[in-house]
Amino acid sequence: MRIFFVLICFLILVLSIFFVKSIDNDSENLLVKGKNYISFSGIDPLYVSDLIKLNPGIEVVSYGEGEDTFGYVNVFGGIGKNFIIRDLQEYEIISKEDTALIFPNDIKENAG
Amino acid sequence: MILKKMQGKFFFAAFLFVLLFQLSFVSSAHYVIGRVNNALDLTLANDHTVVLWNPSIGLTDNLTDIIGPNGNSGQDNLYMIDCELLNNPCNIDETISLKVINGGDNYASLVINITVTGAGFDLADNLTLNSPPNITSVLVDDDLLIPENEIDLLAGNVRDVLCKIYVDELDYDSLQSASGIFYLSDYSFSDPDDNNSHYTNNSCYINESYGGEGESEITCGFFVEYYSDPGAWQCLVSISDNMSLMKNSTDETNVNELLAIGLENRLDFGKIDALKVSDEGILNVTNYGNVKVNLSLSGYGLVEEDGYAMSCEMGTIEINSLKYNLTDSILGDLTLGQFEGNYTNLTNNSVVKEFNLDYRTNDEINDRINTTYWRIYVPTGVAGTCNGTIVFGAIKAVAT
Numbered sequence: 001m002r003i004f005f006v007l008i009c010f011l012i013l014v015l016s017i018f019f020v021k022s023i024d025n026d027s028e029n030l031l032v033k034g035k036n037y038i039s040f041s042g043i044d045p046l047y048v049s050d051l052i053k054l055n056p057g058i059e060v061v062s063y064g065e066g067e068d069t070f071g072y073v074n075v076f077g078g079i080g081k082n083f084i085i086r087d088l089q090e091y092e093i094i095s096k097e098d099t100a101l102i103f104p105n106d107i108k109e110n111a112g
Numbered sequence: 113m114i115l116k117k118m119q120g121k122f123f124f125a126a127f128l129f130v131l132l133f134q135l136s137f138v139s140s141a142h143y144v145i146g147r148v149n150n151a152l153d154l155t156l157a158n159d160h161t162v163v164l165w166n167p168s169i170g171l172t173d174n175l176t177d178i179i180g181p182n183g184n185s186g187q188d189n190l191y192m193i194d195c196e197l198l199n200n201p202c203n204i205d206e207t208i209s210l211k212v213i214n215g216g217d218n219y220a221s222l223v224i225n226i227t228v229t230g231a232g233f234d235l236a237d238n239l240t241l242n243s244p245p246n247i248t249s250v251l252v253d254d255d256l257l258i259p260e261n262e263i264d265l266l267a268g269n270v271r272d273v274l275c276k277i278y279v280d281e282l283d284y285d286s287l288q289s290a291s292g293i294f295y296l297s298d299y300s301f302s303d304p305d306d307n308n309s310h311y312t313n314n315s316c317y318i319n320e321s322y323g324g325e326g327e328s329e330i331t332c333g334f335f336v337e338y339y340s341d342p343g344a345w346q347c348l349v350s351i352s353d354n355m356s357l358m359k360n361s362t363d364e365t366n367v368n369e370l371l372a373i374g375l376e377n378r379l380d381f382g383k384i385d386a387l388k389v390s391d392e393g394i395l396n397v398t399n400y401g402n403v404k405v406n407l408s409l410s411g412y413g414l415v416e417e418d419g420y421a422m423s424c425e426m427g428t429i430e431i432n433s434l435k436y437n438l439t440d441s442i443l444g445d446l447t448l449g450q451f452e453g454n455y456t457n458l459t460n461n462s463v464v465k466e467f468n469l470d471y472r473t474n475d476e477i478n479d480r481i482n483t484t485y486w487r488i489y490v491p492t493g494v495a496g497t498c499n500g501t502i503v504f505g506a507i508k509a510v511a512t
Contacts, residue, residue, distance in 0.1 A: 059232030
């Protein structure tokens with residue numbers, strides 16, 4: 001009975017993690033209008049300014065590190081810290097519209 | 113049954129914990145972005161600080177950013193602040209206030225408000241760096257036209273010294289206050305007031321109708337005492353506009369030396385018999401200038417250099433029959449010999465005598481008064497009322 005109870009707890013924990021992750025990752029490269037919380041995997045690092053050039057529908061990209069947040073805003077040609085988008089870091093991306101994220105590789109693949 | 117209920121609560125709590133644990137890693141930001149124009153005197157807005165706060169909560173919960181490349185925006189004249197980082201994060205439809213704060217260089221801005229929207233970021237109205245009043249000139253002088261840029265004090269009295277300041281307020285802000293300090297260059301403007309070295313006027317007259325728009329003339333007056341130290345003096349003026357942005361400026365002038373003494377009383381020996389030495393009469397000499405003085409002394413009966421001390425209704429008294437002692441009083445009746453031994457002859461021509469009467473340093477009372485002692489010998493052949501003149505002159509004493 002006790003083993004069963006522990007197993008059930010473990011199962012619930014694992015399912016919960018998958019459930020929460022699915023909020024972010026179900027639509028990994030799709031942005032909805034408004035706030036999106038996204039972490040990437042398997043991308044080549046790129047500057048946020050380049051990401052915004054490829055995706056002009058993005059208004060803001062930001063992330064937190066410790067007690068600091070870093071942001072880049074698509075206004076006046078782009079202002080803020082031009083940080084590097086990396087794997088496994090979670091970003092908040094605010095989009096003006098529903099859109100699919102485009103990465104440099106997508107363009108290369110299309111060109112190829 | 114009870115165990116089942118507890119298990120259900122535990123599962124729910126565990127689920128909630130994991131959900132919150134995951135979401136806590138997700139950053140959320142709402143940037144307020146704006147431009148700050150350079151000041152009209154061309155001072156750059158970059159590196160000044162913008163502060164953001166929610167006025168309904170108060171300025172204690174605030175965020176700041178440095179304008180320009182050294183701030184969050186990385187761009188000239190721009191700032192960007194994430195209002196979600198307030199202790200009480202901003203919400204849609206809330207009003208947020210922004211201004212450039214005075215970092216000590218007396219440049220700031222008015223406050224603007226912005227309403228937080230549901231957009232990705234909010235763009236605030238432009239701020240403009242407000243410049244402090246621009247002092248175009250400061251001129252300090254007394255109320256005499258000649259000589260220029262020199263203060264000639266008035267013996268035993270006050271001289272009206274005026275600091276005239278001309279201001280061009282580029283932002284057309286009205287001037288809130290103007291104060292002036294007139295002080296000896298050897299001292300500091302922050303020293304306490306002292307009539308020898310330091311004067312303050314905290315309510316200078318502001319004439320905003322002077323000149324064109326934004327121009328003003330400010331007059332700071334000082335009643336400068338006769339015993340103010342001679343030498344270089346500064347007039348420091350401080351002006352603030354209605355944003356409390358302050359500007360200072362100085363002008364230097366020279367306070368000239370003033371050699372002046374005064375005698376409060378006349379010398380009356382009373383009735384004296386012939387061949388007698390009078391009782392001692394005293395004359396108090398007061399320093400009414402700003403340098404240490406010695407005395408020059410001479411005398412005459414009716415006209416200068418007539419060789420007499422007094423001219424009487426009948427006869428005259430020789431000049432050397434009137435004698436003085438500048439230091440000691442000799443009391444009692446004196447014989448002619450004692451008279452000769454203790455007193456110095458007055459002469460026709462002026463003679464300089466050491467007196468070392470320093471100038472006043474006490475603002476409450478004038479303690480720079482020295483007494484001189486006089487006696488006269490009346491020869492035979494003299495009758496009636498006698499009158500004569502003693503001429504006191506002030507000579508600068510060498511400072512010791």
